[in-house]
Amino acid sequence: MSEYQRYEFMTIDRPLTSKQLDAVNALSSHIEASSTHALIEYHWGDFKHDPIKVLHRFFDGFFYCANWGTTQLAFRFPHGILPAEIADEYNVDEFVTLTPHADYDILDIDFGEMEASDVWNDYDLGSFITIRDELMEGDLRALYIVWLASLHLYKQYEEEEEDEIVPPVPPAFGKLTAAQQALAELLQLPQEMLDVTAKHSQKAGPAADDDFAAWVKLLPADRCNDFLIRLAHNEPGLSHLLVKELRKLGQHETSTTLPEAERIPYTTLHVEYKAAKAKKEREEQERKKMARQRHLQDIHNHQDSYWQQVDQAVKRGSGAGYEETVRVLVELREAASQFQGSQTFQERFSTWVQPLLRRPALIKRLQDHKFTFPES
Numbered sequence: 001m002s003e004y005q006r007y008e009f010m011t012i013d014r015p016l017t018s019k020q021l022d023a024v025n026a027l028s029s030h031i032e033a034s035s036t037h038a039l040i041e042y043h044w045g046d047f048k049h050d051p052i053k054v055l056h057r058f059f060d061g062f063f064y065c066a067n068w069g070t071t072q073l074a075f076r077f078p079h080g081i082l083p084a085e086i087a088d089e090y091n092v093d094e095f096v097t098l099t100p101h102a103d104y105d106i107l108d109i110d111f112g113e114m115e116a117s118d119v120w121n122d123y124d125l126g127s128f129i130t131i132r133d134e135l136m137e138g139d140l141r142a143l144y145i146v147w148l149a150s151l152h153l154y155k156q157y158e159e160e161e162e163d164e165i166v167p168p169v170p171p172a173f174g175k176l177t178a179a180q181q182a183l184a185e186l187l188q189l190p191q192e193m194l195d196v197t198a199k200h201s202q203k204a205g206p207a208a209d210d211d212f213a214a215w216v217k218l219l220p221a222d223r224c225n226d227f228l229i230r231l232a233h234n235e236p237g238l239s240h241l242l243v244k245e246l247r248k249l250g251q252h253e254t255s256t257t258l259p260e261a262e263r264i265p266y267t268t269l270h271v272e273y274k275a276a277k278a279k280k281e282r283e284e285q286e287r288k289k290m291a292r293q294r295h296l297q298d299i300h301n302h303q304d305s306y307w308q309q310v311d312q313a314v315k316r317g318s319g320a321g322y323e324e325t326v327r328v329l330v331e332l333r334e335a336a337s338q339f340q341g342s343q344t345f346q347e348r349f350s351t352w353v354q355p356l357l358r359r360p361a362l363i364k365r366l367q368d369h370k371f372t373f374p375e376s
Helices: 018-025 051-058 130-136 141-154 178-186 191-198 212-218 221-232 238-249 266-301 303-315 319-338 342-356 360-368
Strands: 005-010 031-033 037-042 061-066 070-078 096-100 104-113
Touching: 005 051, 018 031, 018 051, 051 061, 051 070, 051 104, 070 130, 070 178, 070 238, 104 141, 130 141, 130 178, 141 178, 141 191, 141 266, 191 266, 212 238, 221 238, 266 303, 266 319, 303 319, 303 342, 319 342, 319 360, 342 360
Parallel strands: none
Antiparallel strands: 005 037, 005 061, 031 037, 061 070, 070 104, 096 104
16 A cells, blocks of 8 residues: 555634745645645655644644554644633643643644544545634533543543543534544544433533623723733734633633532443444344345235346356346345245255256355255
């Protein structure tokens, strides 16, 4: 299998300037770039720059994937908009880092090389980019997905440690956004694990009634002037920072006491996941069994029609025709066995096969499937 690597970058808050775009285009001869997006694909070779540094300098989102299973997803945020301790409660330092800089902070989700899927999923950055806004709005479901995936992929058979950090299950986990669902799929988190976790999640609380008109009056004059000056300089992400500060000022007026979210140890979730997976497999087996039973019933009820299929297939006289002949005969035999008609089937088969005994290619296939031939 040939090597494939994909590096993708995207701007959200504001497009690249022409000077920045020139600098981006100079990064690689493989690059396709616009003022809002850049894509670099390699079938051999490698990107010669640190993509996280490129993200910090030019873009708001970055996604990397390789066909041997390595993936990386990172976002750039205006400095201070995410709490510095945002990932502390998830104990995922091995996979998630929040690196502060004077101008921007970088959240990097890197699981390294995972087992490559048998089927190549063509993900792109657009599938995940809204996670950036979700995190800025305080929606932590993406981080909880990362926590689940880190344990499912690497620690699912280990005993839980007494001091292990167990984060609260975020609200509305049963209704993930499209980007959060894509992240779970990217990190190979089974749907059954998402489903059992959702049972421990509260419904989303009522939407906040943001009274910005009232709260802005609580903002000190020097802070108002500071925001206006930064607005004049087109500072990216400023609206998010302003909303965050206003909500903090108005918090005492709008605070609503919600039930404390459950903290479910991963070992508990894993037991529930295995039970849910086993139940799903049993249901799938039963579904297939019932479908097979209905199919055999149809064969039993329309035997003449299926024998006509046998005659039409054998007349083709080709390998494909013989394969089709044997396939239908096997089903006729199974249906006969199911409905106590084996003797009738054998009599009809013996009559049918008698004039065909000098077709070695057909006879060999029938012998391989244990058909009984009439005595000479």
